[in-house]
Amino acid sequence: MYFPIDITTYSAFLLTVSAIVLTPGPDTLLILRYSLSSGRNVGLATVVGVQFGLVGHTLLAVFGISFLIASTPILFKAVALTGAAYIGWIGIQGFRKEGLLHVGASGKPPVSAPKAFVDATICNLLNPKVVLLFLALFPNFIDNTRDDVTLQLVTLSLSLIIINAVWQSPLAFSAEAVRRWLKNERTYKRITHLTGVLMITVAVLMIYENLM
Numbered sequence: 001m002y003f004p005i006d007i008t009t010y011s012a013f014l015l016t017v018s019a020i021v022l023t024p025g026p027d028t029l030l031i032l033r034y035s036l037s038s039g040r041n042v043g044l045a046t047v048v049g050v051q052f053g054l055v056g057h058t059l060l061a062v063f064g065i066s067f068l069i070a071s072t073p074i075l076f077k078a079v080a081l082t083g084a085a086y087i088g089w090i091g092i093q094g095f096r097k098e099g100l101l102h103v104g105a106s107g108k109p110p111v112s113a114p115k116a117f118v119d120a121t122i123c124n125l126l127n128p129k130v131v132l133l134f135l136a137l138f139p140n141f142i143d144n145t146r147d148d149v150t151l152q153l154v155t156l157s158l159s160l161i162i163i164n165a166v167w168q169s170p171l172a173f174s175a176e177a178v179r180r181w182l183k184n185e186r187t188y189k190r191i192t193h194l195t196g197v198l199m200i201t202v203a204v205l206m207i208y209e210n211l212m
Helices: 007-021 026-038 040-062 065-071 073-095 113-125 128-141 149-183 185-211
Strands: none
Touching: 007 128, 007 149, 026 040, 026 073, 026 113, 026 149, 026 185, 040 065, 040 113, 040 128, 040 149, 065 073, 065 128, 073 113, 073 128, 073 185, 128 149
16 A cells, blocks of 8 residues: 555654644644633634644645745744734733633623634644744655655645644543633633733743744
8 A cells, every 4th residue: 555655754753743742832722712711612613723724834835835934034033923913912812801711601602613713723824833843844754855745745744633633622622621610700710811821921932032
């Protein structure tokens, strides 16, 4: 059976990318936030949005746009700072009186599934570390001497998406149980502020990395 990547190389890739996926980042925080605020279905929509963003990165890599962005300092910094601003803005919502983590008595989700999907896609696409993941990690597992480089890239990308989805989907399901705690006003405020601080911290670190 034909497989575009050497099995040993592919196994090494799976181990490496699994370690990276298990490291919490903006995507994980966003999934937890929307799952806690609006329930399992919205959380799963966020997970799908993240994977859709990875599909976008795959297309950008295939057409060489990711390389252009990474090799042009101004473009790369612009993407990084835009992503930081977007993540920071979402974090700030946690400090509003009716923040995104509010669980209202009406039962109406404060965040819709389409919004969660769009936010997750944008956050992933604007995450400079994902751009570098495709440019710095993937080439180490691709054989440029072969004619099926694009197929190799797509195979690696699909594997990353599958691992990502397998890890992130349970987060949306487990957060459903935690939502019961948010009916308590004190707990609600603590978790709202905590997730807000974490996302703002991520944004500040991204800004620091790209301005210093």
